[in-house]
Amino acid sequence: PKVVKASASAEQFAPSNIALCKYWGKRDTELNLPINASLSVSLDYLGSHTRLIPIEGQVDEVWLNGQQLQPGAKFSRKVSEFIDLFRRDQLLYFRVETRNNIPTAAGLASSASGFAALTLALNDALALDLPSEHLSILARMGSGSACRSLFTGFVEWEMGQREDGLDSHGIPLDHHWPGFCIGLVEIDAGEKATDSRSGMQRTVETAHLYQSWPLQAAADLSRLHQAIAERDFALLGQTAEQNALSMHATMIASWPPLLYWQPDSVAAMQKVWRLREQGLPVYFTMDAGPNLKLLFQREDRDTLLQHFPDLETVEPFGH
Numbered sequence: 316p317k318v319v320k321a322s323a324s325a326e327q328f329a330p331s332n333i334a335l336c337k338y339w340g341k342r343d344t345e346l347n348l349p350i351n352a353s354l355s356v357s358l359d360y361l362g363s364h365t366r367l368i369p370i371e372g373q374v375d376e377v378w379l380n381g382q383q384l385q386p387g388a389k390f391s392r393k394v395s396e397f398i399d400l401f402r403r404d405q406l407l408y409f410r411v412e413t414r415n416n417i418p419t420a421a422g423l424a425s426s427a428s429g430f431a432a433l434t435l436a437l438n439d440a441l442a443l444d445l446p447s448e449h450l451s452i453l454a455r456m457g458s459g460s461a462c463r464s465l466f467t468g469f470v471e472w473e474m475g476q477r478e479d480g481l482d483s484h485g486i487p488l489d490h491h492w493p494g495f496c497i498g499l500v501e502i503d504a505g506e507k508a509t510d511s512r513s514g515m516q517r518t519v520e521t522a523h524l525y526q527s528w529p530l531q532a533a534a535d536l537s538r539l540h541q542a543i544a545e546r547d548f549a550l551l552g553q554t555a556e557q558n559a560l561s562m563h564a565t566m567i568a569s570w571p572p573l574l575y576w577q578p579d580s581v582a583a584m585q586k587v588w589r590l591r592e593q594g595l596p597v598y599f600t601m602d603a604g605p606n607l608k609l610l611f612q613r614e615d616r617d618t619l620l621q622h623f624p625d626l627e628t629v630e631p632f633g634h
């Protein structure tokens with residue numbers, strides 16, 4: 316007979332994160348091992364709260380923003396398969412309640428914060444008491460970018476060399492940057508047609524241009540380390556913007572082509588470039604969707620709001 320291990324209720328929070336050097340492409344699709352290292356900044360209070368309640372039964376119940384999902388729904392299955400890593404062969408089922416306080420309109424992925432919060436909650440519920448590096452490795456198996464959401468501030472995801480992935484996890488950088496701001500520009504809040512998982516796989520398999528990506532990402536990563544150490548905002552912004560556009564170039568060069576931009580995305584990029592020509596230090600980054608994330612400093616916030624009135628701003632290092 317299977318042993319039912321004692322478990323308790325638990326509740327945890329993890330922040331969302333925005334990559335300045337992107338994760339795009341896997342060398343192992345089972346373990347979510349990346350082809351390149353990435354670097355992100357965590358979004359302070361914007362993220363996911365996840366509560367776990369042990370239940371009787373043979374199946375997990377998954378609730379997202381107050382609504383129960385069908386057991387067959389894609390997100391439910393991903394969550395249950397992730398809990399399997401912890402459950403192993405024990406009869407151990409949970410009601411999983413996840414609430415994202417990320418304005419859904421901002422079009423931010425919630426899988427990173429969701430799997431990071433779920434990992435932290437499982438660590439508590441099962442009294443595992445694992446160190447944060449181990450938790451980051453586990454979160455990575457749920458969703459690659461979740462390994463960065465285990466930490467606050469700037470975080471590097473070291474790609475690692477091992478086949479078992481035990482050296483591929485997030486590491487927080489020991490640098491703060493007061494006044495560093497991120498602005499969320501909503502272009503379209505609708506669900507994207509191609510998720511990151513299949514999008515990056517398609518790019519790796521079909522885009523010749525992808526061959527240049529690992530080199531570009533490695534160079535950008537070291538530039539970002541320098542920019543952060545020296546608080547060189549122009550270097551950080553330029554590197555992040557070029558990195559995001561390079562990632563999108565590889566997607567566009569895939570077959571069938573993968574273009575996440577909408578006409579309004581391009582219009583917003585052109586607005587950023589115009590503002591920069593006028594002397595305003597603002598840069599953008601974009602993920603696998605049509606929305607822009609602006610990078611700027613607190614002293615320019617009011618000026619920027621005149622041009623992007625609906626901008627939702629976050630200060631990753633507090634006020």
Ligand code: 2P0
Pocket residue numbers: 333334336337338339347353424426427457458459460461511512601602603
């Ligand atoms: C990033 N993205 O570094 C990049 C940039 C999207 C574009 O990490 O398959 O949801 O679960 O490992 O983590 C989104 O990819 O993909 C992502 P899986 P994930 O933020």
